[in-house]
Amino acid sequence: MPAPTLRDVAEAAGVHAATASRALNPATRGLVNADTARRVIKVAEQLGYRPNPIARGLKTQRSGTVGLVIPDLTNPLFPPIVRGIEDVLEPAGYSGLIVNTDNDPQRERTQIELLRSRQVEGLIVATALLDHPLVEQLHREGVKMVMVNRRTEGVDVPSITPDDAAGIQMAVEHLAGLGHTRIAHLAGPVTTSTGVVRLRAFRNAVRDLDLDDDPRLVTACHEWREEAGARALRELLDGGMEFTAIVAGNDLIALGCYDVFTERGLRCPEDVSVVGFNDMPFLDKLRPPLTSVAIPHHQIGVEAARMLLESIEEPERPTRSVLLPLTMTVRGSTAPPA
Incomplete structure (x- = not known):
């Protein structure tokens, strides 16, 4: 039995195919009447319809994906940051593709090229060095980026870092x-x-x-x-x-x-x-x-994702960098000297 198509969903829901498409895309769902959107989604579930992201990307010239470039996935610092990023991307209809560089410049270059070959719409980069030729090159080539936790000197790219x-x-x-x-x-x-x-x-x-x-x-x-x-x-x-x-x-x-x-x-x-x-x-x-x-690990991720989506939707928006305030958590490893 052939897989159901978008046209099948539209006919069963009694709407135009374009309306069905907007209802099934989280990024455009708000353009459709709420009752209509719910009906379309319910019909799609009943029919077992699954959107084809490749076909959608060819039509819209947008992949709905962003790349997350992490220096060391074994560092417990990063999972809460990634969670914050995902909490913003998902409601906006985006998903994140994570790559781990192991702080290896050649691996980083290879992984970022892989992300670009998959047509990601931007990068959230947590690997920045003060002197980082690859980041400079990506910036010159117009790749939309946000720096997380670190910054590169002389590159006008949005960043979100702790103070x-x-x-x-x-x-x-x-x-x-x-x-x-x-x-x-x-x-x-x-x-x-x-x-x-x-x-x-x-x-x-x-x-x-x-x-x-x-x-x-x-x-x-x-x-x-x-x-x-x-x-x-x-x-x-x-x-x-x-x-x-x-x-x-x-x-x-x-x-x-x-x-x-x-x-x-x-x-x-x-x-x-x-x-x-x-x-x-x-x-x-x-x-x-x-x-x-x-x-604020989670907040760093949230703000980074928001910045990148702003850059994607408003390419002419001025670059901004944000310093987040910090707090002190006092536990048992500090005491007056003997």
């Missing part, structure tokens, strides 16, 4: 308020705007609060990973550096500190306090639960 500087200021003020004066910073990669902004903010906060401004207490990790955080902390300890607290570039780097505490017989927070950044899920399950600067 990293304010977040680090809160972390240092929290530790200073507990009485810490020698605070180490395990920064993120300085190839990313996130790493650079948080590092600069840490140095400024230490000076503003008149704490020990010892450059040897600052070290940059090469990756936003647990292993990188552990490696950086081992180097500080092996170098004989003395400190009573750590501000980690992100929560994964902070988890690396926990690994080293176990190795070296250090107690947290009795010997060393730690503050993470991002407040990713399940930090309250750690022992001790990790104090962290909380970013």
Whole structure:
């Protein structure tokens, strides 16, 4: 038995094929009388009709898809962001195609070319580096993009990022308020705007609060990973550096500190306090639960999707960037110094 067509649905619902098409497309459903739309949808379900997105795309020159470019799907930061993106895309009649780059430039280029071959209407990019030739190329070629969590220098592209500087200021003020004066910073990669902004903010906060401004207490990790955080902390300890607290570039780097505490017989927070950044899920399950600067993960995704849809619908709309305010979630990994 042949699959039912749009014309079959229209005839059974007693409407024109164009009306049936609009009723079945979430993006245009609002153009149809609500009772008519419900009738068409019910008939389509009864007949077992499934729209053909390829045919629709050929007719409208729109695919109804956007690409989500993620640097590391194992990082718990990203699933809530993706959920926020999907919560906006779905009601608008769009779906997201997710690719994971593993922070590999060649893999990123290959994956983005794959997305473009599938005619995605835009990209939400969470992999941006300060110097990012591929992003610059995509911008020159007119690809609609929104940057998430990071930005690229010299590229006029909409972005939605947490207020990293304010977040680090809160972390240092929290530790200073507990009485810490020698605070180490395990920064993120300085190839990313996130790493650079948080590092600069840490140095400024230490000076503003008149704490020990010892450059040897600052070290940059090469990756936003647990292993990188552990490696950086081992180097500080092996170098004989003395400190009573750590501000980690992100929560994964902070988890690396926990690994080293176990190795070296250090107690947290009795010997060393730690503050993470991002407040990713399940930090309250750690022992001790990790104090962290909380970013609004879901809201970042929501705003990124809205920005991209605005760019698709209004190509001439001026570029805008948004900084989202952050909060501090205090748990058991911070305490006054012994």
